[in-house]
Amino acid sequence: MTSTKDEISRAGRRDWVGLAVLALPALLASLELTVTHLALPSIAADLRPSGSELLWIVDIYAFLLAGSLVTMGALGDRIGRRRLLLGGAALYGVASVLAAYSVNPAMLIGTRALMGIAGSTLMPSVVALVAWMFKDTRQRGIAIGIVVASVSGGTAIGPLVGGWLLDNFWWGSVFLVGVPVMAALLIAGPRLLPEYRAPGSKRLDPVSAVLSMAAILPVVYGLKHIAADGFAWRWVGVIAAGLVLGVVFVHRQRRLADPMVDLKLFASRAFSASAIALALAIFVLWGVNYAIAQYLQLAHGLDPLEAGLWTAPSAAGTIAGSLLAPRLAQRFSSGRVIAGGLVLAVAGFLALTQVGPLGLLVTGSIIISAGLAPTMALATNLMIGAAPAERAGGAAAISSTAPQLGGALGIALLGSLITAVYRNELGHDADVTREALASPAARDAFTTGFHVSVTVSAVLLLLTATLAAKFLYESRPRT
Template identity: 60%
Template sequence: MTTSPHVITETPRPAGRREWAGLAALALPALLASLELTVTHLALPAIGRDLGASSTELLWIVDVYAFLLAGSLITMGAWGDRIGRRRLLLIGAAGYGAASALAAYAPDPGTLIAARALMGVAGSTLMPSALALAAAMFPVPRQRAVAIGALVASVSAGTAIGPLAGGWLLDRFWWGSGFLIAVPVMALLLAAAPPLLPEHRGGGTARLDPLSALLSLGAVLPAVYGLKRIAAEGPGPVPLAAVAASVALGALFARRQRRLADPFLDLGLFRDRAFSAGVVTLGLGIFVLWGSNYAIAQCLQLVHGLSPLEAGLWTAPSAAGVIAGSTLAPRLARRIRPAVVIAAGLAVSAAGYALLAFSGGGLAPLVAGAVVVSAGLGPMMTLATDIVIGAAPPDRAGAASAVSTTAPQLGGALGVAVLGSVITAVYRASMPAGVAPAARDTLAAAVSAAEALPPDAASALLAVAREAYVRGFQVTAAVSAVLMAGVALLVAAVLRRTPAA
């Protein structure tokens, strides 16, 4: 059973000062989510040096957080519908702050990995709760779109602030200071939430189905693991088996939901064209965004020779593009149908990818193209999320919010894997036959190989390798441009009857 967001039985009450102040509190976990991940990447060299972490342990310090965050989202969304979204937000905030403090003072890599795992589970409560509370606090469609746009902008602001805050802290303090950022932020949320955020819960029972929780984790976690390994190492038996296991467990999860009287996820929601189109649009939009962001980060560091901090600073303008697009979109959607706004934004992002495809790898066009792409995808991120949440009944808002958060996680992981594999394939095909086998594998391997060569030979190898990488990047940018143009047409057709707010 689905509920249309456009069939209103009574006039909703517009949000007042308390709700807008509460939105500021909800922006805190959204801001922290992306800021923390940026700081973690910057801290990895110091962690490896001070804790003696191996390359595998460093990889798990980053990945275990993403794996458990993505795998727990659906469970936490369903739990919030049952016990209350504010209560779940407070539980998650307290857990996240405590786990962050544990990570900051971890004495060894194993403890840090365990703390990061706890941070991932606690972090999975934050965005579904924030989005579900925003939907309940702002029942007027145009206000709800503005609220969701503010949360999307907060996530992007964390991406822009992360390199600055992380770089400043890591230059002056030890690596654990980056994790301690979360402690005062979560403390402020714990203090502000009770007076500012009303409690909302769905109509489900207070019990969760443990088997559904395990199946939802099994349906998402192996997929994220397998896709990340494919992106890093190429297709192999283990990552392909993980993806296949994810598909099988996902089918079992869906089968169980159809049999439950009070399911984790009401699969009937997907019969609503607006809900399904919003989920697919979010997944495909983040597919190209994460894939291109991964490639751009590699290009800035390995082609242009920038440090990780410098590369992070050069990506800050693209975060500003998302902020601009996501905050402008709700204003436009008051007078123009959301389908038109989203499709126009996707067309802009397609133009940005076309610019990247013909940029030649230069720094200025690279940054400019990334800004255009981000500005075009910002409206999609806000309005598609709003459509997904608005299409769900109020008692399923937490589960719908979890779906709107899980779809980008899976789409992004798939984008890094697929587009990264395309770049690698083009790179290897473009390298001359006489180049050493190690340098033919990846650009990073070529950069490492060049360090052992005489200056002239190193320069020649780097020139060839960087040109091959840029060629692969241009191919993926062209593919992304075509894909975004196609999604724009799909959105315009499927969501054309969704009215303006």
């Protein structure tokens, strides 16, 4: 009996067990950010960092993670994706131990920087290995949905794990969470994960690596400061400098015989439209998550842990949507499921415009997450499916970088919009702090800003749904 191409390419039991291994770093990626924010008060009391040092303890990880993604995706294509994943896992584990036992702010900032670089190896390697292990279109969609669900699972359990650790141990325990995860990956990975290295790949271009980081870091840095401090022309200048370096990076990629980012990928309508839809979906998701966290703490007076527990249920929507989307895509096209999910998310944002009781806020956030999850799962699958096998690492890096930049932009712009509306209601010098929102008028002004931000998000999602309907409506990832 002759085997068909689909039978040959279908993943077996070993691949599905390997997927469970790949889900571990995906879960850790989101859990780590959650528990670090919870530990900040304890870190401040013990190490006594300055205000700027405390910000760097949080931000340095995200900065270097975002800045290194493109380089690490290309490096995986050249040295082997499993090798990069396991090497990054080992570095992440060592850096986590050093962070847990840091004796001063400078040491903690340095070890967090190492964690960021190591963390940038994880998701591009995970997505690229999933693409190599699951060549069948339907199976790959399900596998990527499981990875997205794992990321959301980390968001959901982060407040619970972090809160329990901080109640029973010292602040360094939150950094040790990643050690057993990485140990399990290092033990099981060589046995269960295949190795793949793009044939004929040349050495990594160091100039391109520096340019990619030099382009992304200023953009993320400027956006985060706009979100934290409000609009200022100096941060616009920093962002502009990053964009200029980005143009230089693109120009260099066009001239290289073996570019770090294959710009030909963007000639595919499915690839480019999926990347835009993915970035915009994360733009509104991170923006609304930031807005809800601020709303709960400033307008309702909750502490960060309580706010985290109220926002945790939204992860259930992401998990459900990311697991259901690949099954729906088997009956309909991926583009139709993406467009339908975005319209569902609009309904969730409209619910948030009526926010008063916390129950309605939770319901709206669950609907939003469930509606955006198909974009996160299916757009990633479309991007990977549009790329040739030897460029899967680069495509995976782009699919990881697009939401990072979209999310940073969402927090900055939507956060600034809330602040602008608040100050317009109360006066340009009004502070947005827990103490400043003590009066009913101030809380009403902040709530107005919140409503404006979710309305803008709903409009933006309608435009994104239109984009998906026009350019992705009949799109299906190629096998």
